[in-house]
Amino acid sequence: MDDELSLPELAGVANFSACHFHRVFRALTGEGVAEHVRRLRLERAAARLRNTSTSILEIALESGYQAHESFTRAF
Numbered sequence: 001m002d003d004e005l006s007l008p009e010l011a012g013v014a015n016f017s018a019c020h021f022h023r024v025f026r027a028l029t030g031e032g033v034a035e036h037v038r039r040l041r042l043e044r045a046a047a048r049l050r051n052t053s054t055s056i057l058e059i060a061l062e063s064g065y066q067a068h069e070s071f072t073r074a075f
Contacts, residue, residue: 001041002062007033042074 010033011021025033045063048054060071 001037001044005033005037038074045071046075 007018007022011018014021016024022033025036029036031039041063045059048059049056056071057068060068063071065071065074
C-alpha cells in the first residue's frame with residue numbers, strides 16, 4: 001500500500017490485460033483500482049489519526065498526498 005501501484009503491474013500479477021483487469025475489478029468491488037487504493041489509504045490514515053499522536057502533515061505525506069490541504073479535502 002505504500003508503494004505506487006500501477007494498473008499494468010496489478011494486471012500482470014493477475015495475468016490479465018490492463019483493460020480486462022480493470023473491468024473485472026470494478027465489477028467485483030464496485031470501484032476502480034485507483035479509487036479502491038485511495039480509499040484504503042484514507043482508511044489507514046484515519047486509523048492512524050485516531051490511534052497515534054503523529055501529526056496530520058506526516059500522515060498526509062505517508063499516505064501519498066503532497067500537502068495536508070489536499071489530504072484534508074479528501075476526507
